[in-house]
Amino acid sequence: MTACRSCGETLTAALWLASPSFDGPASSTPGPMETAERSASTRSATPGPTAAGDPGRLATPGPSTPGERTVFRGFGEQTAFREAPQIEAPDRILARPAPLHTLGPVDGVDLPSVPGNCPRCGRSHPARLHFCPSCGMRLGSDAGRATRRPPAGLLAPGSVKLVLLRGLGASGTAFPLREEHTEAGRTVGALRFPSDDTLSPLAATFSYRGGRLFVRDEGGPSGVFIRLLLPEVLREGAWFSIGDKLLRFLDRVPPPQPSHPAPRLLGSARPAGTLLRIQLVHLGGIPGRIFSRPAPVRIGRALGEILLTDDPFISARHCELDHDPSGAILRDLGSSNGSFLRLPPNGERELYPGDTVRLGRNILRVE
Known part of the structure; x- marks a missing residue:
């Protein structure tokens, strides 16, 4: 466990040294540490056997109690102490927890009543937890939503800007x-990217309504993508992007039915369970390889069922698609650059x- 289940704070390994107390009230019954201390004092007052070959040196006595050691603080002075318990360090931390001030209050949030998976790192967690014990992500039906909605009327023209994180321009613009x-588009609108040959003349429109900000896809071939903060349900044919790769969720292949007496076409055995079919799409919309994998399907640069090793913007363990009755569920696994879902036309x-x-x-961030 690398994060607190109650507050999401990162845990650090620590050692507690158990030592006898010399300032407390006297007890009629000596404790185990007091007994060891008295035993050590008795041995230091009584000459013990000499070590072979050196009559001036006392032989080192063995430990009096399992788990204790005897050390010499000076000539003839011995002290017994109990070793601190050994604590195993966590294997790894997948993602740094968000600062506490961004997690928001816990009161009023419905906690998950059944075990599930963290929407950030994908690790499984037991029921009734406020925060993921692996990465510190807030859990619950309103996690990630309740604290992000601004007060009504806060957003108005001029109060929001888009900052370029990566693209065909200076980062930070x-x-x-x-x-x-x-x-916004390649040649139309106040927000133009004339050197981007993947944009249509008009790609998107940003609008204020009722103190809130909206983005609308204008039907261009490359579409508008939004970075995932929570798992999203994908319908058949939905597009999503990780790094500089464009992928499409095609469909699901149901589990094989019980065999019938009629002869079947010879072929390789297929895995049990529902298969998810995911297609890689190349520049210009050219269809690429189709992956058929049993759910859940993890995609990454180094770990997972689908490996995309030639994209430096893809994390080792980037995202996951799982089976859902209405299609598939896409969740980000704490990647550095995020997973993006395309809006419908x-x-x-x-x-x-x-x-x-x-x-x-x-790629632009709303600020």
């Missing part, structure tokens, strides 16, 4: 959203400060 509606999504949007080759 800010684009203030001063108007009620701000269009002409779809709209509300944005909050801290959200990340991808337009073509450009």
Whole structure:
């Protein structure tokens, strides 16, 4: 366990030294440490056997009690103490917990009543926990949502800007959203990326409504992608992006049915359970390799059922797709650069400060 189940704080290994107390009240019955101390004092007052070959040196006595050692603090002075318990260090920490001030209050949040998986790192956790014991992510039905919604009327034209994190421009460039509606694309609108050949002339529109900010996909071929903060349900045909890779969830293949007497076509045996089919899409929309893997399917650069080793922006263990009755569930596994889900054509999504949007080759954060 690397994070507290109650507050999400990172745990550090520590050792506690058990030593006798000399300031407390006297006890009629000596404790085990007091007995060992008296035994050591008695041995120091009574000459013991000499070591062979050296009549001036006392032979070192063995430990009086299992788990204790005797050390010499000076000539003829011995002290017995009990060794501290050995604590195993955690194997690894997948992700650093978010600062406590971003986790928000615990009161009023419905805690998970059944065991599940952490939406950030994917580790399983028991029921009725406030925070993931592995990475510190807040758990519950409102986790990640309740603390991110700004007060009504807070967001207004000019109060929000988009900051370029990575793309065809200088990182850190800010684009203030001063108007009620701000269009973004390659050649149209106030927010333009003329050197991005993957963007349509008009790709997206950012709008203020009722003190809230929304982004709308304008139907371009490359679409608008939103970084996942919580697991999302994917319908068949949904697009998602990790690193610089574009992938598509095609469909599910149900488990094999019981065999029937009729002859079957010869072929390799398939794994039991539901298969998820995921396709890699190349630049220009060219279909690539199709992966058929039993759920859950982990995707990463070094670990998982699907390995994409040639993309430096993909983490070793990046994201996971699991079976769901309505399609598949996509969750990020604490990756450095995040997992992005494409909005449906002409779809709209509300944005909050801290959200990340991808337009073509450009990744922008809402601030």
